[in-house]
Amino acid sequence: MSNSSSIRHFLLLALADTRQLQLLHFCLLLGISLAALLGNGLIISAVACGHHLHTPMFFFLLNLALSDLGCICTTVPKAMHNSLWDTSTISYSGCAAQVFFFLFFIAAEFSLLTIMCYDRYVSICKPLHYGTLLGSRACAHMAAAAWASAFLNALLHTANTFSLPLCHGNVLGQFFCEIPHILKLSCSHSKLRELGLPVFSICLVFSCFVFIVFSYVQIFRAVLRIPSEQGRHKAFSTCLPHLAMVSLFISTAAFAYLNPPLHVPPPSLDLALSVLYSVVPPALNPLIYSLRNQELKAAVWTLMIGQFKKH
Template structure:
């Protein structure tokens, strides 16, 4: 694909060869997308309606729910369309938009998880200064910084990737447009510029990981100094949902991009992509609601407002 034909559509990897498996993948993605929409939608409704949930932690959880909704709506609908109709095409413009939105939402999620880790650190290690360090203005600034940083990162990646001349076949080995697979189609040495930007992004993600690791080391030390067993259990319960979401997001993402080339395959790449881009938005609301009584009560009230007849 040359510059003159750069507006040609890309071909996405088919998730299955037979019609029965295509319909099975459609139903699977439909179930995941409905779970993500319902779970995150209820958290947004609970956060908007519950006055007692207007704390820094729930503010960031609300931001995370919005991010998860956007992430789920970026890749899943196109994959469902292709599975249902047996097509593989995605236009050049739609592919660029998909790359931008994927990097934007995944970057925002990483930054928000880092901020939420800081929230847990302050609430446990610096409890007396919690309201000072995490006031409403500080929370708004941190959330805005997360969204703005992710927007800038996505813009740079998208501009760099789609400014490259693509002269090989236009078939992508993935069910959505992913930067690494698009770079494989390039015949220009200028792809090193994008690889450099990816290296900077990896360093930024690794910096967030180091910060979160250091924070949880400090949290663990503070919790172990709590004299009562009930106090230690309550402190660990506050951190457990965040740790579960963090482990799911980072472990699958790191393995997807840092796995040895010797074990790389198209089926493994697709499975890992589903794990880090499709599954977390559906599981995050469940993980947080299972361990938080206040959120469960607010979700129950929001659900009663949505379906009053079911509770009569």
Template sequence: ITQFILLAFADMRELQLLHFWLFLGIYLVALLGNNLIITTVICDHHLHTPMYFFLLNLSLLDLGSISTIVPKSMANSLWDTRAISYAGCAAQLFLFLFFVSAECSLLTVMAYDRYVAICQPLHYGTLLGSRACVHMAAAAWGTGFLNAALHTANTLSLPLCQGNALGQFFCEIPQTLKLSCSRAYYGEVGLIVVSAFIAFGCFVFIVLSYVQIFRAVLRIPSEQGRHKAFSTCLPHLAVVSVFVNTGIFAYLKPPSISSPSLDLVVSVLYSVLPPAVNPLIYSMRNQ
């Protein structure tokens, strides 16, 4: 196989321009919002704190993930083609998994940051010093790299004999596994299950952290103080819930409920929308 065919919008030729303009609008919103956050955090010395350092990293990951898949999809729609080279597909698999896996780890780190800030404020400077923040961010990026390298190498090493058509608008592991003719793909399925459980474990850790945060916030005597604490935490919890759960569902949904339209909607929810809405969610309650 020298190339793959992306069939997500194959039956909607009359909506090609709508698909292009919709993705272009989402992409421009993501570029504008995330670049504003990155520029503001870098230029304003008042924002050189752990929370904004992690937010800057989140914006970098969002820019990377959406830039990996959306421009190619827009180009295919505009030029009425659905082909992607084997090398391009491999690059998409690796880079998208890299950015998404790193983002999942970083969201967990951000929950820990909020937990320490609210539940152990006197130890905040010690537990989240500049060196510790750099190490945690580097661990998140490194985890994403290792996870992506493992899954990409394992997936692309499988023999493919079911054609070269992927029912998606980008190269995705579940769609690639459908082309495999070897029982060896069960090994990759096992890796996906393990990764999903790790992601779910991160989600559980985040939820438990916020349980402790909410308990601490409810003990704050001032209503203004409670409101301020909640405003910095609720957006993060909302982002985590949508991002992690839709991602897990996309990779572990049973075949009995799988359909091209459902696969497309779920993929858009966890791959395209988060990079665009994250800057809005994290900034709406922040001067």
């Protein structure tokens, strides 16, 4: 390939080499995507229809469910299509769209998890100021800021990546279009252009991570000062689902991205790690949150029973 203008499509990494395994992967991805759609759809419907759930915590959870649905719908359908029809191609424009939407929803998810951490911090450490610091207008502004910053981040990264000259072929070592694998095809001599935005994004992610860690240190200190065991249990129960989601999201992404510079994982391991952080968290988040939240479980059951009675 002489340059990126001659590239009409990219070749994605196949999930399996044999036809039987390809069909098995298709079934597994179908099951995971249906579980994610059902779980996140139930959370969105329950929060939207349940007036007693119109609180900051559930408002941000609704936004998180939307970002989870977006993540699943960005990467999984194309992978299912390729597994079912035994192909591995994706168009140049389709690859750019996949990069943009994946970055958009991933960035929005991490921003929302950071905001939800702030919600838990205010609720436990500053309960008297909860209504002031997290009023309806403040929540709307924070959610809008999360989505707007995610959009800007995705737009800048996508524009920067696809403006680089690509002259090392069109084969991506991933089952979906991902920036690190596209950069491997680049023959740009400007390291600032190639690495500037990723380094800036890593700094932002690290800042959010430090904020989350600092907030939970303050939360645990406040919880341990609660005199009653029942009060401590209630406070911990509201934090554990969010802490589990943050841990799942960060740990899977870290395993996928934080490899030593000289260590190149085998394609099968790289593929497994990418599935782990891009597909599994959106499917598990509804289960993690609903298992520990009695209000949400009750609202989901009420919604399901009401729909069953109508039919």
